[in-house]
Amino acid sequence: MKTLKEAYKNYFTVGAAVSAHWLDEAAETVLAHFDTVTCENEMKYNSIHPHDYQRPDFWAMRHGEKPAPPEITRRERFVHPALETDFSAADKIYNFAMSHGLKIRGHNLMWHASYPWGIFEQLTADELMTNTHEHFGLVAEHFPDCYCWDVVNEAIDDKHGGYLRDTVFKEKFGEDYLFEIYALARKYFPNAELCCNDYNEFDPVKSENILRLVTALNERGLVDVIGCQCHLNAMMEQKHFDGVRRGLDKYADLGLKIHITELDVNAIDWKNPDAAPPEDLQRKVAETYSKLFAIFRDYKGVIENVTLWGVSDKYSWLNHFKNAEKRQNFPLLFDSEYKPKEALQAVIDF
Numbered sequence: 001m002k003t004l005k006e007a008y009k010n011y012f013t014v015g016a017a018v019s020a021h022w023l024d025e026a027a028e029t030v031l032a033h034f035d036t037v038t039c040e041n042e043m044k045y046n047s048i049h050p051h052d053y054q055r056p057d058f059w060a061m062r063h064g065e066k067p068a069p070p071e072i073t074r075r076e077r078f079v080h081p082a083l084e085t086d087f088s089a090a091d092k093i094y095n096f097a098m099s100h101g102l103k104i105r106g107h108n109l110m111w112h113a114s115y116p117w118g119i120f121e122q123l124t125a126d127e128l129m130t131n132t133h134e135h136f137g138l139v140a141e142h143f144p145d146c147y148c149w150d151v152v153n154e155a156i157d158d159k160h161g162g163y164l165r166d167t168v169f170k171e172k173f174g175e176d177y178l179f180e181i182y183a184l185a186r187k188y189f190p191n192a193e194l195c196c197n198d199y200n201e202f203d204p205v206k207s208e209n210i211l212r213l214v215t216a217l218n219e220r221g222l223v224d225v226i227g228c229q230c231h232l233n234a235m236m237e238q239k240h241f242d243g244v245r246r247g248l249d250k251y252a253d254l255g256l257k258i259h260i261t262e263l264d265v266n267a268i269d270w271k272n273p274d275a276a277p278p279e280d281l282q283r284k285v286a287e288t289y290s291k292l293f294a295i296f297r298d299y300k301g302v303i304e305n306v307t308l309w310g311v312s313d314k315y316s317w318l319n320h321f322k323n324a325e326k327r328q329n330f331p332l333l334f335d336s337e338y339k340p341k342e343a344l345q346a347v348i349d350f
């Protein structure tokens with residue numbers, strides 16, 4: 001049986017997100033099948049600066065409760081994140097990649113879901129900008145060889161009729177903040193590709209907003225790659241596959257590269273997460289992968305990299321997503337013992 005990277009060597013590089021806590025057990029599979037890696041969480045702000053602070057209950061906030069903002073102690077460590085860093089988990093992955101000649105995608109520099117909640121809100125715009133400069137500078141110095149960076153992750157709003165997501169960064173820096181942040185990324189990462197990464201990227205409305213943003217960034221020379229997360233599912237119908245093609249066509253027209261950044265195929269019906277999965281669902285996952293990779297192959301030359309959001313079903317974020325804790329999902333190409341699944345075979349045989 002061919003390996004994944006052998007099968008795709010004339011198409012695009014293939015990658016996997018990995019986590020420091022299971023990297024050792026996955027190493028053999030990663031080295032055999034993948035050309036590139038991404039840190040699943042380890043390069044995110046909260047991982048690199050694990051400030052000891054009282055985080056408000058995010059879920060409570062979603063249900064309308066407004067917890068009191070956490071009290072800021074030792075304010076300077078939030079303004080100057082260099083005062084409190086922990087690169088150890090990211091180092092483990094970065095050094096693994098470097099020592100084995102794997103390329104590494106940087107994920108990510110700024111994200112509304114990874115910062116000290118309730119604290120940044122209390123900083124002034126100048127303080128938050130100082131923080132941003134310092135964080136980007138530290139990361140650039142520490143990880144000089146990431147070939148690509150997701151700059152502002154998931155900046156587009158999900159609400160129809162909206163454009164940019166309301167975040168603390170937009171609130172402090174203003175509507176045009178993305179130009180400033182991508183320009184900073186260019187300054188600190190002059191040799192890396194800059195990527196605009198988002199999800200629901202084939203939704204007709206959201207994709208228009210992604211195009212609007214990427215076009216504006218591109219006019220300023222601030223973006224090189226469109227990142228399509230591709231968190232998809234086994235219930236996809238033909239019209240959805242057609243939607244993937246339509247979306248890729250629109251993105252390809254911009255003349256930028258495309259990365260598939262976080263591919264996985266969910267098999268759980270979130271509305272009924274405890275229901276036993278239909279017998280043939282593993283087969284459906286395999287068929288979904290097969291159809292998706294057939295589409296991706298048609299965009300050879302435009303798609304530079306396809307990254308899976310994990311290696312084995314044992315550790316997928318979808319096992320903990322929403323209320324799915326009660327049973328394991330099976331969204332990836334290797335089973336819980338790192339054995340190749342039907343889905344891997346389906347992707348390799350073409």
Ligand code: XIL
Nearest residue numbers: 040041107153154199229262316317
């Ligand atoms: C997820 C990780 O997989 C989880 O372990 C973590 O708890 C939350 O973040 N979009 C992204 C990724 O850009 O960073 C997210 O990763 C999944 C959705």
